[in-house]
Amino acid sequence: MSKAPVRVAVTGAAGQIGYSLLFRIASGEMLGKDQPVILQLLDLPHAQKAVKGVMMELEDCAFPLLAGMIATDDPNVAFKDAKVALLVGARPRGPGMERKDLLTENAKIFTVQGAAIGQYADPDCKVLVVGNPCNTNAYIAKEVAQKYGRVPAKNFTGMLRLDHNRALSQLAAKSGRDVSSLKSLVVWGNHSPTMYADYRFVTSNGDNVKGLINDEAWNKDVFLPTVGKRGAAIIEARGLSSAASAANAAIDHIHDWVLGTNGEWVTMGIPSDGSYGIPEGIIYGFPVTTENGEYKIVQGLEIDAFSRERMTHTLNELLEEREGVKDLLG
Ligand SMILES: NC(=O)c1ccc[n+]([C@@H]2O[C@H](COP(=O)([O-])OP(=O)(O)OC[C@H]3O[C@@H](n4cnc5c(N)ncnc54)[C@H](O)[C@@H]3O)[C@@H](O)[C@H]2O)c1
Numbered sequence: 001m002s003k004a005p006v007r008v009a010v011t012g013a014a015g016q017i018g019y020s021l022l023f024r025i026a027s028g029e030m031l032g033k034d035q036p037v038i039l040q041l042l043d044l045p046h047a048q049k050a051v052k053g054v055m056m057e058l059e060d061c062a063f064p065l066l067a068g069m070i071a072t073d074d075p076n077v078a079f080k081d082a083k084v085a086l087l088v089g090a091r092p093r094g095p096g097m098e099r100k101d102l103l104t105e106n107a108k109i110f111t112v113q114g115a116a117i118g119q120y121a122d123p124d125c126k127v128l129v130v131g132n133p134c135n136t137n138a139y140i141a142k143e144v145a146q147k148y149g150r151v152p153a154k155n156f157t158g159m160l161r162l163d164h165n166r167a168l169s170q171l172a173a174k175s176g177r178d179v180s181s182l183k184s185l186v187v188w189g190n191h192s193p194t195m196y197a198d199y200r201f202v203t204s205n206g207d208n209v210k211g212l213i214n215d216e217a218w219n220k221d222v223f224l225p226t227v228g229k230r231g232a233a234i235i236e237a238r239g240l241s242s243a244a245s246a247a248n249a250a251i252d253h254i255h256d257w258v259l260g261t262n263g264e265w266v267t268m269g270i271p272s273d274g275s276y277g278i279p280e281g282i283i284y285g286f287p288v289t290t291e292n293g294e295y296k297i298v299q300g301l302e303i304d305a306f307s308r309e310r311m312t313h314t315l316n317e318l319l320e321e322r323e324g325v326k327d328l329l330g
Pocket residue numbers: 011012013014015016017018042043044047088089090091092093109129130131132133134159160162163191241242243246
């Protein structure tokens with residue numbers, strides 16, 4: 001018997017990430033090749049015509065798993081009964097900006113959408129915030145949604161997966177090992193240049209990759225800055241922020257959360273439970289494994305002095321961002 005369709009809400013549906021994302025969701029790459037989906041597309045009133053154009057293209061793909069779609073400018077309609085919500089719609093940064101420069105402009109979007117999710121989404125809705133600064137926007141949506149007591153705080157996540165994937169590619173290139181052989185990477189903290197891509201535990205076919213590379217200066221002077229500043233490098237090269245790779249990371253994040261990682265680690269930005277000394281509730285990149293639709297933080301990792309310093313640095317930035325949105329949360 002075929003499965004019942006799952007409602008997937010996507011905001012910013014007329015944007016550049018939306019254009020890479022929607023076709024892959026509809027083709028089954030996110031929730032599985034046997035899972036029909038109904039797309040609930042949110043964008044601003046002036047973008048509705050463009051959303052209709054994207055829907056025409058989706059129709060023209062004749063995806064067998066696309067069981068329906070709606071377009072709306074009303075968050076309460078877009079999130080109704082959604083089991084997955086991808087919060088992409090927000091202003092992207094331009095050259096010379098940091099992601100946190102978007103905070104005041106984009107933060108209000110996530111108070112409205114957090115309230116809509118809290119009231120109307122499926123109580124088990126899995127929420128991924130992509131719009132920047134994504135950790136703090138996820139924090140805002142989570143806090144606002146908690147006022148309604150329906151969708152639990154743990155369901156609000158931010159996207160660190162693009163950083164994780166970027167780091168994997170850099171490590172594969174440096175070590176000469178296949179990207180698919182690399183296991184146990186984590187990117188701690190904020191989706192910003194302060195993030196800490198920690199390759200100390202990475203293995204490839206049983207070999208420790210840090211040992212294989214054996215070049216501490218490369219870690220500090222090349223790897224960490226390359227991963228941390230990759231978003232800016234793409235803006236500089238393309239004149240626009242990353243889109244296809246961001247959509248790909250969103251697909252990976254939800255795919256693994258829903259369908260499981262078979263014991264392997266991925267990085268998710270999740271509300272801290274206090275693990276590794278990160279204050280409870282902050283949305284922070286952690287190593288997780290997932291099973292049956294639930295994530296679990298990988299525990300017991302040794303945190304050396306260098307790592308602690310980097311983890312605290314990125315935490316401090318998140319604490320500052322939280323302070324910056326305090327008034328919005330009342
Ligand atoms: N977390 C990450 O790794 C990551 C990666 C890439 C981009 N991003 C962020 O994703 C966001 C979207 O990027 P993009 O390139 O698709 O931008 P874009 O400008 O191409 O598209 C954004 C879309 O969002 C819509 N929008 C704006 N406000 C909205 C609202 N309140 N409700 C619904 N829709 C709204 C716009 O009309 C537009 O269609 C940006 O904030 C960008 O910085 C995050």
